[in-house]
Amino acid sequence: MRYGYYPGCSLERNAGAYHTSLMAVAAQLGVEFAEVDDWNCCGATEFIAVNRLRAYALVSRNLALAARQTNGSNGAARGQLVAPCSACFLNLSKVDHYLSESPALTNDVNNALAAGGLSYEPGSLRVRHLLDVMVNDVGYERVAATVRRPLRGLRVAPYYGCLVVRPGFRERFDDPEYPTSLDRLMRTLGATVVDFPLKAHCCGGHMTQISRDVALELIRRLLKNAADYQADMIVTLCPMCQLNLDAFQESVNSMFGTEYRIPILFFTQLMGLAFGLPPAAVGIGKEFIDARPALARIGAAPPAEAEAAPKRKPRRNDQSLPLPQMPEEE
Amino acid sequence: MATSASLSRTSDFFREVVAEAPVDPRLEACLQCGTCGGSCPSGPDMDHTPRALFAMIAAGMRDAVLRSNTPWYCVSCYYCMERCPQEIRITDVMYTLKRMAIKAGYSAQTSAPRAPGFAQTFVDHVENYGRSFELGLITRYYLSHRPLDALKMAPLGMGLLKRKRLDLSPRPIRQIDQLKAILDRAREIDAAAQLT
Amino acid sequence: MNAETPDRARHAHHATPGAEHGERVGVYVCHCGHNIANTVAVEEVAEWAGQQPNVIVARDYKFMCSSLGQELIEQDIQQLGLNRVVVAACSPHMHEKTFRTACQRAGLNPYLFEMANIREMGSWATDDREAATQKAKAQVKGAVDRAVRQQPLEPLYVDINPNTLVVGGGIAGLTAALELANAGYHVYLVERDSSIGGHMAKLDKTFPTLDCAACILTPKMVDVANHPNITLLTWSEVLSVHGYVGNFTVRVRKKARFINEELCTGCGTCVEKCPVRIIDQNFEVGLGYRKAVYRNFPQAVPKYPVIDTEHCTFFQRGKCRACEIVCPTDAIDFNQKDTFVDLEVGNIILATGYEQFDARRVSQYGYGRLANVFTSMEFERMVNAAGPTAGRVVLRDGVTVPRRVGIIHCVGSRDKNHHEYCSRACCMAALKFAHLVHERVPEAEVFNFYIDIRASGKHYEEFYHRVLAEGTHFIRGRVAEVTDAARGPGEEGQLIIQVEDTLIGKQRRIPVDMVILMAGMESRKDARQVAALFGLGCDYDGWFTERHAKLDPVVTMTEGILVAGACQGPKAIPESVAQGSAAAARVAGMIGQRVMKMEPVRASIDASSCSGCRICNNLCPYHAITFHEDRKVSEVITALCQGCGACVAACPSAAISGAHFTRDQVLAQIEGILWDARQPEVLWLEPQ
Structure with missing residues (x-):
């Protein structure tokens, strides 16, 4: 190819x-x-x-x-x-x-x-x-076959941002509101994907240079959402998103009195790590919020299979109503 | 779709906006439903919601629209355009209004006065080097437009430098003359269009 | 264009055959008020027509369809001895019959009349006066040249079978069936589901009067079941339709219920004892459960359950038989097979209804992802006393009573990303929901998010006022998104509805416990197949096309096939009922005539030219061509032929001719229309 x-x-x-x-x-x-x-x-x-x-x-x-x-x-x-x-x-x-x-x-x-x-x-x-090329041309199967060191135990918030899924002029390959291709790619690498409702919301783009307050609020919402779902890191596919969430995280903390320490990596960095490449070979260490503490877990023996095992459905209260059925997410 | 007959019934300003857009923005289809204003991430900071701005364009309120900070607070997330039930090209309209505001000399009078300066500085760099040069961009933008805020940005710049994420000098493209020739020709075409 | 028309074109025209026909044609060009005259120079067309060969008189007149216009034709026939009449006016769908009848009154065979449609095909299609005038001339010329070749024809008469097939047992179909049955005619009512009742059977209350849906619907269902003039075929589907108006043959498959209807008493013991419990995606729209042997609801008609073989343990694994063991009358029959019934009917009423738009498609509203986002039909089931919660308004956990409820209008409707049209019934249903929430949970707050409130109907606006008075909040703005991503402490654990309140011009985030999506109506997924089966048309959105949206809304372009209810377009109950009655009245009117006059537009085969290739035999959609093995020739059975012309066009020996559409007539019309066509380019290139 x-x-x-x-x-x-x-x-x-x-x-x-x-x-x-x-x-x-x-x-x-x-x-x-x-x-x-x-x-x-x-x-x-x-x-x-x-x-x-x-x-x-x-x-x-x-x-x-x-x-x-x-x-x-x-x-x-x-x-x-x-x-x-x-x-x-x-x-x-x-x-x-x-x-x-x-x-x-x-x-x-x-x-x-x-x-x-x-x-x-x-x-x-x-x-x-x-991302489109990785998931649709290379394909999840080939990615899975290349994985040497699954990212087991790593809780990842998949962040798409705006422009990859919207407005989808010619190559629409995922849902513009609630995309799932990066989720599936991360699961293919062995990571645990947390629900991330704001996954396609805006990082603020160049608003950091125009109205810092507006931009920091947009960034805060994303960090809060990822933190609410206990993500170890946010994975992104856009340099603007990475820069805003990473380099401005401390500014958010000082402006809102928060204490977020969420590393922001590119999806290709996690692919490389899962393929067994050394951290330096995939540019780990250039981020403002150090990803190494979270990544250290990958090197360790996988923890007790609590997260990897398929979740048992919580025992339903007899009165509960069935949830709407969603098409298979494959 | 806007036809010459249907456009003739709109305000002068409405026609001006449509003419300035790259392709038909379909503005006349607006139902005033507010999907855009509801979707906008920076909507709460705008002086008018996009929906309200479209009503103002239809009403021919040229000054008020071009002085609005709304286009400058657009983050280009395309949520409005994606969700608009009338398939109006809202993000394009925002870009169009920015250009018109700069041209009309209103951009400094909005409540987002920094935005045009940033855009212009960015454009100057790209026109000179062919690529964006972040250190130069940030330095020049802050020193010429926001000297007092330059200190705020210093830690970020240092952080980027420390992590080797910032170039100290621009890296122009090889055929910068070719690019300049193309952009100069575009300028001439624009100028010729203005005359007719 | 006309000014520069070379003279030779006109001369060339004189040389064409037609001049020697010597028929006496009258041409009448209608102004249709301004409809035609504003765009077509009608006087000029008439004057020009008067100069054409065979034309004895040509006139223009303000309204040809008026009594005075018709009298004009009649007088000319009698005084000028016209033997052909051409009217250039609207579509023949409108007034062909009017003018044919006028000719007949004056003693002229109606098939010697020809119509040129210069309105729909001319003045309404363009603003270009010159082009429209030129086209009108061409159409008139074609009509005249055709008319002189037309032959007098006599109508055919066919008997009308007084039985009617109604497809679909929702409120529209039930109404149509009962009207006809009460008028003394026999009706076959075919319903795909196991019970009649349709969507209305799922509802609790109906707007704006808040009658209990079941209370007004079930008596009709019972009437249908007991009516001596109605044969009810539930759990059945139409497989094929042959024939034509007055004489259709319809094959219906009765799917196996695996319940012997002769023996079943409807006691429900089998349902009770069935160990399989699955989510009911059909009647309960996913909000409740049913068994593998089930009835949709307690008042189902007929009362017999059906076995769902996909989920029945016996059908899947060959074991269980619990229902068979407990049935007191031995009515369970695992060996039952589908059966096929052939029905002979004169007319067919389609009342196949609609489907609800799939709310998952508007993914920003989170249906399917956020547990406490419900569709409007789910909420209908929830508030229904016979539904999954016995009428309690609760969250998805089945226990918690919501304190704040958001109702989102126009989900999938008024949205070019999905359906551009308005679904018509949802605004009123949303108001009804607001009322029901206030009634069931008096302390709850309800927010309606709308673009426009469409409350046009008897007592509808008044109902809106009543809901306003009850304290429902109305926020004008189409909702941007529903999210569970809280921005701060005030939003934790709730659903947030983000919207621009357009009347204030500010973005708002309204926290609620429950969201109801007013999902619109869309045509059934198989609407196009059904349309093809019955030979009628669908519009872009899949709704069945009526003959005329205003004046003939229940009749289709196919004689004998009628439509009623939401299969023709989004409708609430009152309009569906009105259409059901209207369709029944149209059918009753036709049955009352006993015989029907048919257009004598029929094909016939010249036996001496027929090569016996049989191409036409298989092509005929009406099975109207028979093959004589002995003489090796095909023959058209006139009574079955519908005059579609397929065989005429296909016959390689040109042995088949269509009455009123002979080769001679059609070619003359084409030549007439092309009267001003340019000579081939080569002639113009000749050096002077």
Whole structure:
């Protein structure tokens, strides 16, 4: 399996652990991510707030480069471009989608691209998020087969954030309100997944720079929810989410008088650990809230199988009403 | 869908918003149900809920809308757009209103005056280097827009530096000239469109 | 376009056959008030029509369907000796019959009349006056050229079987069946479930009068069961339908109940002793339990239980037989097999109802994830005295009485992500729920979250006022989400309803103990298959399509197939009952005629041209073509033929002709419509 790879600015430095762990995991799984040569920033949520056409041209340069470098290279007419960052994923897929919808916009964008000797045909790339590729192309079975050191006993809150599941322009692979693919991936690694009602709620994005109070409240809600369910850590798939929950956790504590110490890791870091890779190889140690105390439990012998054993249904009071049946979560 | 006939019955400002959006935002379909305002994570901090803002756009209240902090408090979570029963592209409208507010020179008058500065600083960096450069962004943004708050950010910056999560100098893309040419051409196309 | 039409097109037209026909055609172009005249230049069309070959007179008139308009036609037939009439007006569905009758009054065979639909197909379809006028001319031209080739035809008469099939035993079907039976006609009532009663049987109270649903429904159910004119077939499904109006043959499968109805007294001992207890997803909508041998509810009609073979221990493992052992009349029969019944009926009324929207699909409301989020139908069962909680309003634990209840409107309705339409009955049901909570739990607070309160119906608005007076809170805003993620101490352990209170313009979080989702109505999952089985149409949402939404709501485009109740669109009980009665009246009216005049539009086979290939035999949907082995030719049985034309088009020897739709007539009409078609491009490219 070979994919075009768009790391995005964050993975170059502040979310370097995401990049490191993703490459290490890909090697274990035999998946090749070929970085788009000379890609530029996707504009995050800021560029589009300043100028429309320049924002679309900015993103389209990446699409044009990726299409040229990816399409046809592996025999497939329509190449696939994978973004590990949710904001990059959204911008790439949204621009592709809106260009398809508006020939006038495409025309303007291609006029601009022509100044750099480039052009892009909407729809000629398939833009996907890394999680989608991991669960749907690689698949849970192959992940399970690669697990060497199950994360038994680790209570994980799966955090999707916004843009990977919403608004789902082209590649909708999970429920936009209550996604479950990361839950299942974590269970595949042997971890215990706690219910996390706020799993698709917002981390605040760049609001930390605009209104600190608003942003810290959003972060607090997430930390509180994970703490309420006794999560050992929150696992995420977006560098923005990781940065906000991790680097601002102390600010939340000082503002609200709380004492949260919840490590925030990327899902690829946990995949790597479960695959038996050493912590350093998956970038552990770069987080503000140290993950090592929680991870130390993995190295130890699994605790008495209280958590791993299938939970017995609590004996029902005779009067209780049956719960609605949900479709099998598989 | 908005047709030229149906648009002709809307306020001038409404038409302006629709024209500025990248694709048809379907604003005319708003039922005023409040799903957006209820869903918004930063809704309690906005001076008008998105729903109220749409009613104001329909009523042609240009000044009040462009002075509103609502678009600047949008965190781009897309909950409103996902849930809207009329499939209105609400997040796009928020971006559109930000652009219009900057253009109209109203952005500094909102109760979220820092946001436009941050966005502009970010854009400048991307236009100069092709990629975001966090240390430069934060330093320049705080020093030029919020000197008094710069100290608050210092521990975060130090923490990032200590963990090797911050670059000390920007890493421009190789073909920065190509990108600049593309963006300059986009600027020209915009300017030409303004004239017509 | 018309101004530049090259003369040669018109000349070319004169050269086409038709001029030699010498028929005398009158053309009448209707204004339809402004409906046509605003977009089509009707005077111009009429004037132009007057210049066409065979046309003796052409007029335009404000309302051709008015008495004066009809008299115009009659006078011209008599005074000008017209022998063909063309009216350019609305759809033939509206007024073909009107004008045919006018022709007949003036002594002209009605099949020498032709209609051009320049309204639905012209003036209503565009704002472009020039294009609409040009199209109207083309349609008139096609109609004239066709009319001159039409032949006088005589109608056919068929006997109408006075028996009627009603499909679906909900309130609409029950009403229709009883109306017809009381009028003295025999009815077969087929119901898929083990008992009649439908959704209404699940309800406790009905809005706005708060009558007990069972008290008003069960007498009707009993009447149906006891009526000498009704044959009740429950636990049965229609497998196939053949024939046509007046003469349908319907095959019904009676599923095995594994209970001998002759012997069963309905004592219920088998149900009581059955050791298998499963969640009842059907009647109790998942809120309660039933046994493997069960009756939906105590007043079920008929009283006989059924055995659910999927869960019965005997059917699954060959052991148990508890029911057989305890049955005092030896009525349990494990060897019972499905049986098949063929019914002969003249008309069929479909009253197959609706399904409730699956609230899990609006995942932000947490149904299925948050225990104390209930659907409206679950709540109906909860407040029903015969339901799982014997009418107590309690949380999912079966014990705790809620102190704060939130009722969320428009779940799956008025939402383009699910159903764009309004489900019509839920607002009133939500008001009823608010009242019932106040009645059962006087100390409880109730919050209604709504976009608009739709209370249009007799005494509906008054009921809304009554609930307002009872102190129910109304918050105008479509709920954003329901969550158990508490933000602070005041929210712990409760469900939080997050909403914009649009009348204040502020986001609010309302903590409650119980949430009720007013899930909307949607068409049944098998609606499209059922529609195909009975030969009628479905709209985009799967509702059965009526002939005319306002003027003919219970009749479909297929003669003899009628619809009643929520299978045609979301409805509450009063409208469903009205439609059931209306459908019955339409059927009774038809039966009263005893014979029915049928369009003589029928196929016939020219035996000398028939090659005996038999392609048409299998193609005919009405089994109206028989094959004579001796002569090796096929023949159409005129009484069975419905004139669909499938065989005409398929016959490789062109041996089959459809009366009123002969090849000659259809081709002449096509040529007429294309009168102004351009010459092939090559002619234009010739060097001058």
